[in-house]
Amino acid sequence: MDTPTVILIALASALVAALISRVYSLGKIHRKLNYMLDALEDKETNFHFSEEKFWYRRFNRTLNRIHILYDRERQEIAEQEQYYGQMLDQVRTGIVVIDLSRKWEGQVIYSNASARNLLGLATFSHIRQLGNIHQELENAFWEVSSAHEQRNSYYNERGKITLSLTASEAMLQAKQVKIVALNDITGEMVHNEELSWNKLIRVLTHEIMNTVTPIASLSHTLSQELDLETSARSLDWKELKLGLDTIASSSDGLIKFVNTYRSLTRVSAPVKKAFFVRELIEKVQQLTRESLHQAGAVCSYVEKSEDILLYADADQLSQVLVNLVKNALQAEATKIEITAEIDYAETVVITVSNNGRPISAESQEEIFVPFYTTKPEGTGIGLSLSRQIMRLHNGTLTLGRSDKRMTTFILHFR
Structure with a gap:
C-alpha cells in the first residue's frame, strides 16, 4: 500500500473518530440539558454539574450559572408572594380564590386569614365545606359573580353573621379562577x-x-x-x-x-374609662343578688383570659348585663353563666348564658326590635336599648343561640 493511500485512510479514520466523538459529546450535552429542564419543571433544584473534567468544564459551568440565576429568581418570586400574602392577611376583607376548571371546580386555591376567620374555618380547601356552616352560604359562593352581589346570613358562635360577597373572574397559571371578596356587614345592617x-x-x-x-x-x-x-x-x-x-x-x-x-x-354618650371586666361582673352580681335569691337562681362568672381590660362606660354596660340577667330570671332560669375572653382578633367577648325557657324561632328575629315583647308587663325596649348602648361602644349585641339546652347572648367589643 502506497503512502498516499495510507494517509487518506488515516485521515478518514481521524474524521470518523472526530464525528463519533462529536456525536457522543452532543448526546451527552443533550442528556444534561434534558435532565436540567426536567428537574426545573418538577421544581427540583438540588442538583449540580461537576466542573472538574476539562472537556465539559465550560459547559457545566454555564449550566450551573443558569441554575443559580433560576434559583435566585424563584426565591425572589417566593419572597414577593409571601409579602403579598402577608399584606392580604392584614386586610379585613376576606379573599378567596376558587378554581373554575372542570377537573378541579370548587377547589380553593387561596384564602386569606380574614376569610377563614369570617367563615370560622381553620383550613379552607373546597367550597363544599361551607355547606356544613349554611347551605345557602355555599350556594352564594357558587352564584356570586361580577354582575351580582350576594348577601347571606347565618348563625355561628358569635351570633348572627351577615356577609356581603362580590366576585371577579381571571386567568391564573392557565386556569380560570373566581376571586371572591367577602365582608362582614352585620354591624352595618344593625346600624341601619x-x-x-x-x-x-x-x-x-x-x-x-x-x-x-x-x-x-x-x-x-x-x-x-x-x-x-x-x-x-x-x-x-x-x-x-x-x-x-x-x-x-x-x-x-x-x-x-x-x-x-x-x-x-336619647341614649347619652358613654363616659369611658379603663376597668377590669371582673369588676364589672362583680357589680352586676351585686345589683342582681336580691332578684337571684328570690328566684333561687345562681349567677356565676368564668374568665377565660387573664386580667381582661375594657375601655368603656361601666354604668351603661352594667345596665346591659343586668337587663340580660333579669330577662333570664323572667324566663325561669336557675343557672346563669357569664364568661369573658379575648378572642383570636384580640377583641373582648362577653357571653351571658342561661338555662331558662328558650326564645321561640319567630321571636328570635324580633327581640331587638323596639316595642316588641312577649311579656304581659314588658315594655319591649330593654334589648333595643342594650343594643344601642353596645353600638355606642363600637360593639355588637347578638343572640348566639336559644334552644332547650341554653340561651346565649354575645357582647362583642371591637
Whole structure:
C-alpha cells in the first residue's frame, strides 16, 4: 500500500473518530440539558454539574450559572408572594380564590386569614365545606359573580353573621379562577335597622306628645274648676269630674309611656374609662343578688383570659348585663353563666348564658326590635336599648343561640 493511500485512510479514520466523538459529546450535552429542564419543571433544584473534567468544564459551568440565576429568581418570586400574602392577611376583607376548571371546580386555591376567620374555618380547601356552616352560604359562593352581589346570613358562635360577597373572574397559571371578596356587614345592617327605628320613634313621640299634652292640661284645668263650682246644680258634676279625672289619669299614663320609649333615641354618650371586666361582673352580681335569691337562681362568672381590660362606660354596660340577667330570671332560669375572653382578633367577648325557657324561632328575629315583647308587663325596649348602648361602644349585641339546652347572648367589643 502506497503512502498516499495510507494517509487518506488515516485521515478518514481521524474524521470518523472526530464525528463519533462529536456525536457522543452532543448526546451527552443533550442528556444534561434534558435532565436540567426536567428537574426545573418538577421544581427540583438540588442538583449540580461537576466542573472538574476539562472537556465539559465550560459547559457545566454555564449550566450551573443558569441554575443559580433560576434559583435566585424563584426565591425572589417566593419572597414577593409571601409579602403579598402577608399584606392580604392584614386586610379585613376576606379573599378567596376558587378554581373554575372542570377537573378541579370548587377547589380553593387561596384564602386569606380574614376569610377563614369570617367563615370560622381553620383550613379552607373546597367550597363544599361551607355547606356544613349554611347551605345557602355555599350556594352564594357558587352564584356570586361580577354582575351580582350576594348577601347571606347565618348563625355561628358569635351570633348572627351577615356577609356581603362580590366576585371577579381571571386567568391564573392557565386556569380560570373566581376571586371572591367577602365582608362582614352585620354591624352595618344593625346600624341601619337602628336608624330606621330611631326615625320612627322620633316621629311617634312628636305626634303623640303634641296630641296628648293639651288633653292632659285641659283635663287638669277642668277638674280644678269643677272643685270650685257650686252654683250649677242641674248637671251631674260628680260624674263629669270622674270622667275628667279618668281622662287626666289616662293622659298622664300615656305621657309616661311615651317618655319611656323616648329614652331609646336619647341614649347619652358613654363616659369611658379603663376597668377590669371582673369588676364589672362583680357589680352586676351585686345589683342582681336580691332578684337571684328570690328566684333561687345562681349567677356565676368564668374568665377565660387573664386580667381582661375594657375601655368603656361601666354604668351603661352594667345596665346591659343586668337587663340580660333579669330577662333570664323572667324566663325561669336557675343557672346563669357569664364568661369573658379575648378572642383570636384580640377583641373582648362577653357571653351571658342561661338555662331558662328558650326564645321561640319567630321571636328570635324580633327581640331587638323596639316595642316588641312577649311579656304581659314588658315594655319591649330593654334589648333595643342594650343594643344601642353596645353600638355606642363600637360593639355588637347578638343572640348566639336559644334552644332547650341554653340561651346565649354575645357582647362583642371591637
